[in-house]
Amino acid sequence: MDASWTKLIVAGNTEAVRRALLHLLQGPPFAGLSPGLRSDAEIVLAEVLNNIVEHAYAASAGNIEIRVRRQVGGLACQIRDHGAPMPGLSLPDGAFQPLGAIADLPEGGFGWFLIRNTVEDLQYRREGGANRLSFLLPYEQSKS
Amino acid sequence: MELLAKESGGILIIRATQDRIDAAGAIQFKDRMRDLTQTSAARRVVLDMSNIAFLDSSGLGAVVAVLKALAPDRKLELSGLTPTVQKVFRLTRMDSIFLIHEAMPDGLRHAG
Numbered sequence: 590m591d592a593s594w595t596k597l598i599v600a601g602n603t604e605a606v607r608r609a610l611l612h613l614l615q616g617p618p619f620a621g622l623s624p625g626l627r628s629d630a631e632i633v634l635a636e637v638l639n640n641i642v643e644h645a646y647a648a649s650a651g652n653i654e655i656r657v658r659r660q661v662g663g664l665a666c667q668i669r670d671h672g673a674p675m676p677g678l679s680l681p682d683g684a685f686q687p688l689g690a691i692a693d694l695p696e697g698g699f700g701w702f703l704i705r706n707t708v709e710d711l712q713y714r715r716e717g718g719a720n721r722l723s724f725l726l727p728y729e730q731s732k733s
Numbered sequence: 734m735e736l737l738a739k740e741s742g743g744i745l746i747i748r749a750t751q752d753r754i755d756a757a758g759a760i761q762f763k764d765r766m767r768d769l770t771q772t773s774a775a776r777r778v779v780l781d782m783s784n785i786a787f788l789d790s791s792g793l794g795a796v797v798a799v800l801k802a803l804a805p806d807r808k809l810e811l812s813g814l815t816p817t818v819q820k821v822f823r824l825t826r827m828d829s830i831f832l833i834h835e836a837m838p839d840g841l842r843h844a845g
Contacts, residue, residue: 603757628817635789639756691804696797699790699825
């Protein structure tokens with residue numbers, strides 16, 4: 590059964606994102622989830638929100654709007670910001686980077702891989718000067 | 734970002750006392766780890782992560798950066814990964830790169 594949306598507006602900086610995650614994960618609709626699903630939710634939301642801080646708001650300041658609700662099959666999440674659009678107006682493919690010699694190990698670029706590995710129905714659109722990202726965090730983790 | 738270091742039997746043990754390594758603290762973590770490892774000559778560095786409940790990709794990148802900065806002569810090992818941290822290491826396959834201890838080896842506890 591669909592419930593009402595939990596909404597939160599967060600300033601586009603990493604400190605505010607940290608506080609928002611701590612706050613969000615302690616309340617509905619996250620508080621009642623299994624530890625595994627809460628951990629997936631925290632990983633995905635951290636990557637999504639920090640990507641917005643780092644890239645969309647790299648050259649400007651602004652807020653991030655988060656909406657989450659329980660739905661059939663999972664938690665529906667909608668994230669909106671008013672920063673720079675995704676390059677090419679599409680999401681990074683988040684391909685897995687093969688790990689080689691220690692000196693060549695990647696120190697970044699894990700974010701979209703983690704997001705795509707965990708969520709379903711990932712969609713992005715640019716609309717009215719805003720980035721809108723939506724996805725479903727499934728209750729049953731099919732991928733791993 | 735609080736890191737406590739202690740050297741014991743040629744091993745530098747660093748215990749993270751905060752509960753997350755995330756985008757807001759990754760650079761500070763990296764800088765502090767560099768300071769602590771530079772003041773020691775120990776070839777093995779063990780990072781006790783048992784207090785870290787959450788690590789994001791920035792935090793993972795910082796841990797990888799420390800490993801790379803110590804290589805090739807010195808090694809960074811990890812200990813006490815909590816479930817969420819373990820998941821991030823497993824998904825990114827970084828668990829195949831690091832030597833990961835389930836808990837601090839006997840005799841190496843109580844750093845700091």
